[in-house]
Amino acid sequence: MTAEPSLTFAYEPNATPVAANERAARLVAPQFGRVFTDHMAMIRYSDDKGWHDARITARAPLSMDPASSVLHYAQEIFEGMKAYRLADGGTALFRPEANARRFQASARRMAMAELPEHLFLESIERLVEIDRDWIPTSDEGALYLRPFMIASEVFLGVKPSAEYLYMVLASSVGAYFKGGAPTVSIWVSQDYTRAAPGGTGEAKCGGNYATSLVAQAEAIRNGCDQVVFLDAVERRYVEELGGMNVFFVFDDGSMATPPLRGTILPGITRDSILTIARAQGITVREEPYAIDQWRADAASGRLVEAFACGTAAVVTPIGSVAEPQGRFEIGGGGPGQLTLRMRDALVAIQRGTAPDTNGWLHRLD
Ligand code: PLP
Numbered sequence: 001m002t003a004e005p006s007l008t009f010a011y012e013p014n015a016t017p018v019a020a021n022e023r024a025a026r027l028v029a030p031q032f033g034r035v036f037t038d039h040m041a042m043i044r045y046s047d048d049k050g051w052h053d054a055r056i057t058a059r060a061p062l063s064m065d066p067a068s069s070v071l072h073y074a075q076e077i078f079e080g081m082k083a084y085r086l087a088d089g090g091t092a093l094f095r096p097e098a099n100a101r102r103f104q105a106s107a108r109r110m111a112m113a114e115l116p117e118h119l120f121l122e123s124i125e126r127l128v129e130i131d132r133d134w135i136p137t138s139d140e141g142a143l144y145l146r147p148f149m150i151a152s153e154v155f156l157g158v159k160p161s162a163e164y165l166y167m168v169l170a171s172s173v174g175a176y177f178k179g180g181a182p183t184v185s186i187w188v189s190q191d192y193t194r195a196a197p198g199g200t201g202e203a204k205c206g207g208n209y210a211t212s213l214v215a216q217a218e219a220i221r222n223g224c225d226q227v228v229f230l231d232a233v234e235r236r237y238v239e240e241l242g243g244m245n246v247f248f249v250f251d252d253g254s255m256a257t258p259p260l261r262g263t264i265l266p267g268i269t270r271d272s273i274l275t276i277a278r279a280q281g282i283t284v285r286e287e288p289y290a291i292d293q294w295r296a297d298a299a300s301g302r303l304v305e306a307f308a309c310g311t312a313a314v315v316t317p318i319g320s321v322a323e324p325q326g327r328f329e330i331g332g333g334g335p336g337q338l339t340l341r342m343r344d345a346l347v348a349i350q351r352g353t354a355p356d357t358n359g360w361l362h363r364l365d
């Protein structure tokens with residue numbers, strides 16, 4: 001890999017940006033992932049030139065050769081992060097260096113070129129600075145950033161591509177769950193697993209999401225919002241949801257979350273909650289938790305809360321869990337106290353209303 005020390009981003013302003021009044025209308029109640037800003041970032045890579053051709057340009061359709069290898073062998077990775085409007089009027093990213101490093105780790109797993117951290121950060125900073133007016137002003141509003149990279153070599157042989165296209169899209173978002181659902185219901189997938197040891201579970205590659213969709217569709221058919229996957233070996237231990245990590249809260253005030261053993265995504269929200277909880281003196285265990293235990297603990301009252309967490313979903317309480325043999329509720333089905341405390345603490349740091357003692361905010365002003 002050739003990693004140039006720096007690249008200058010060309011700026012090609014959108015000649016026909018969305019008018020301010022039309023933009024304001026689109027920002028009123030944006031559905032997740034449907035409202036896009038005027039620009040996008042792009043950087044190209046080839047084995048012979050290294051990283052080159054960095055630009056911020058008008059968001060537009062791509063033209064690509066149908067033999068581009070991503071279309072055949074799915075060499076694709078992505079990230080998800082947000083730019084927030086701060087209480088003092090500024091703009092900030094939350095732990096973007098962590099996304100940059102995870103993007104590199106995903107690239108290594110998928111045998112793709114690793115984008116240097118400073119280029120990842122600069123592509124995002126430049127795009128957010130240019131499209132800052134697209135950050136909604138609503139309480140849960142943010143600019144969701146979607147860096148991604150595809151294998152762009154025109155070749156049908158099965159091998160790591162010699163060319164890649166890295167891009168960043170920006171999308172104005174509100175709450176991830178429709179109507180800002182106070183709790184979500186979870187379907188326990190029986191027939192499908194998400195990732196096996198040695199597989200791609202800890203990489204953020206599109207393929208992981210493609211294979212989760214049949215299980216997510218099954219969750220919807222069973223009247224649930226989301227699917228939760230069990231481990232692929234014993235089919236017992238809770239891993240994560242299709243697009244979120246999971247936490248459990250017990251009656252002694254402790255918390256637990258599945259450990260990082262290569263099959264789940266190392267969520268940045270997960271890591272932030274571990275840090276926040278421990279700083280508050282809460283005992284948090286990273287340990288396997290079996291679905292049988294979850295069911296038994298919910299029945300006995302030992303388990304009092306459960307929640308899902310991720311960039312898109314922030315912290316979302318889990319109200320009930322459904323399996324073929326029946327459904328069980330958690331803590332009466334409503335949002336739990338510790339769950340809401342974790343969400344408030346996280347959001348306060350992200351919005352700049354609580355002290356940023358860990359240096360997580362990356363201000364753009
Ligand atoms: N797990 C999966 C499968 C995800 O897609 C996500 C979302 O990015 C997460 C967990 C949470 O990760 P993060 O907190 O970094 O957004």
Ligand code: COI
Binds near residue numbers: 079244
């Ligand atoms: C995120 O939270 O950023 C995700 O990527 C989850 C989902 C939208 C894929």
